[in-house]
Amino acid sequence: MPNPLVRKLENFVRLSAEERQALERITQPTRRLGAREDVIRDGDRPRHVNVILEGWACRYKQLEDGRRQVISIFLPGDLCDPHVFVLRKMDHLLGTLTPVVIAEVSETAIREVVHQYPRIGEALWWEMLVTAAVQREWTVSLGQRLATERLGHLFCELFLRLRAVGMTNETSCEFPITQADLGDAMGLSTVHINRTLKELRASGLIRLRGRQLTIPDLPALQAASLFDPSYLHYERDPSVIGDD
Amino acid sequence: MPNPLVRKLENFVRLSAEERQALERITQPTRRLGAREDVIRDGDRPRHVNVILEGWACRYKQLEDGRRQVISIFLPGDLCDPHVFVLRKMDHLLGTLTPVVIAEVSETAIREVVHQYPRIGEALWWEMLVTAAVQREWTVSLGQRLATERLGHLFCELFLRLRAVGMTNETSCEFPITQADLGDAMGLSTVHINRTLKELRASGLIRLRGRQLTIPDLPALQAASLFDPSYLHYERDPSVIGDD
DNA sequence: CGATAGGTTGAGTCGCATCAACCGGGGTGG
DNA sequence: CCACCCCGGTTGATGCGACTCAACCTATCG
Numbered sequence: 001m002p003n004p005l006v007r008k009l010e011n012f013v014r015l016s017a018e019e020r021q022a023l024e025r026i027t028q029p030t031r032r033l034g035a036r037e038d039v040i041r042d043g044d045r046p047r048h049v050n051v052i053l054e055g056w057a058c059r060y061k062q063l064e065d066g067r068r069q070v071i072s073i074f075l076p077g078d079l080c081d082p083h084v085f086v087l088r089k090m091d092h093l094l095g096t097l098t099p100v101v102i103a104e105v106s107e108t109a110i111r112e113v114v115h116q117y118p119r120i121g122e123a124l125w126w127e128m129l130v131t132a133a134v135q136r137e138w139t140v141s142l143g144q145r146l147a148t149e150r151l152g153h154l155f156c157e158l159f160l161r162l163r164a165v166g167m168t169n170e171t172s173c174e175f176p177i178t179q180a181d182l183g184d185a186m187g188l189s190t191v192h193i194n195r196t197l198k199e200l201r202a203s204g205l206i207r208l209r210g211r212q213l214t215i216p217d218l219p220a221l222q223a224a225s226l227f228d229p230s231y232l233h234y235e236r237d238p239s240v241i242g243d244d
Numbered sequence: 245m246p247n248p249l250v251r252k253l254e255n256f257v258r259l260s261a262e263e264r265q266a267l268e269r270i271t272q273p274t275r276r277l278g279a280r281e282d283v284i285r286d287g288d289r290p291r292h293v294n295v296i297l298e299g300w301a302c303r304y305k306q307l308e309d310g311r312r313q314v315i316s317i318f319l320p321g322d323l324c325d326p327h328v329f330v331l332r333k334m335d336h337l338l339g340t341l342t343p344v345v346i347a348e349v350s351e352t353a354i355r356e357v358v359h360q361y362p363r364i365g366e367a368l369w370w371e372m373l374v375t376a377a378v379q380r381e382w383t384v385s386l387g388q389r390l391a392t393e394r395l396g397h398l399f400c401e402l403f404l405r406l407r408a409v410g411m412t413n414e415t416s417c418e419f420p421i422t423q424a425d426l427g428d429a430m431g432l433s434t435v436h437i438n439r440t441l442k443e444l445r446a447s448g449l450i451r452l453r454g455r456q457l458t459i460p461d462l463p464a465l466q467a468a469s470l471f472d473p474s475y476l477h478y479e480r481d482p483s484v485i486g487d488d
Numbered sequence: 489c490g491a492t493a494g495g496t497t498g499a500g501t502c503g504c505a506t507c508a509a510c511c512g513g514g515g516t517g518g
Numbered sequence: 519c520c521a522c523c524c525c526g527g528t529t530g531a532t533g534c535g536a537c538t539c540a541a542c543c544t545a546t547c548g
Binding site: 489490492493495496497498499500503505506507508509510511512513514515516517518 | 519520521522523524525526527528529530531532533534535536537538539540541542543544545546547548
């Protein structure tokens, strides 16, 4: 299985074999966690960048009274916190949603690779900006979209992000996350997630059995969810040309 | 009036007179807009970083059916989009909330200053990370907090951010934004914003007349809003020491 | 002095939450 | 091998928080 970070970045720039190798070298698996474990807690001092190689994870915050908000979902190829070195303490938690394999990359390893291969640096910038754009789109979802739109939008987003790392086939992908976690991410109760899924299924927009999500008609789901994929910035810039 | 960007960054690092001058030099006012104008639209190719010198602005998205979400609020000293160069197109709009004075800073100007004064580069990193942290906290607000908590939390945040650029006195600050805009930011209807403000006023947590916000007891408002200021990362790192 | 933008209030409705019960499947232990 | 458990999913009943619609009020400004 190819390195998901490499695959993802190649949606933005074409990387040379040498660049790919450099990335793979610094993202070797260093840590394995089970489902529902914390990768790093708030208040901790971050020591390295966590790159997800396998499995799903999330960023979340817990309010004093127990309410929990999943702030971002991390898929294979995602960098959990590039750059956090600058800050002294984590202001949120990183937890797994499924069993996860992580590469812990040191700040200096990243610096060196970026210094030697500026195009990788540019690709990492792109990845940061897309992450920020995703966060903004979640703000829109939570603020404006109804439950069906919100869930449909999330499905579109995750499907496209998984496709960008080669983890989908034509119309379906693994979808290993519980309704409770979906609720915490979308600001909805588990019960309402369940009813909303039922509705989406009834309207034929999705199929969801076990851990498998199928989107038979992606454009239809996009339309129903007011989903505009341009915020993912997945088209390569023709002005940024790489060798191969 | 001192440069608000300089003031803000000095919450993180101590800058030398030379560094301050360099920052001031590249953030001269270049554009003035009235209230409720667009600074840049979605689809546009970003050409420079917009630094707010005076007034309030916001990032927002508009859905096809007219629903509008204000995604971030920009105050004096804020950089609207450091780095967007990497992306081809804006995926959102930048608009003013009040009359605004902006410094349009070129990519190269920033690169040069950062290259010459690495500490400024580090401070700009800090500013980016705090911006991201604020965005995450909005996600939590929209997903989990009730209307009173949500508004209270926003007041705490804006008050502290304004204080960081010296735009508050003991307990109060300018608050020039309409209830409609507050609603678009917090995912609530104008009517409900109005009722929620009434409630906050009745409980003595805030006073809000005209364009003046007073928070007589900030800790009380923080407690009522589940506000934990640590995400703003406003304590200087003792390991990052500057001359003066 | 009228026009207009912003703020305020009431009445009725709806989306989603809460509480509670129940179902089904995979894993465990006797 | 079966009994049991537990987690995740499903469904119903009821209540609340926030929305919509609509009217009205107030301050500002040309």
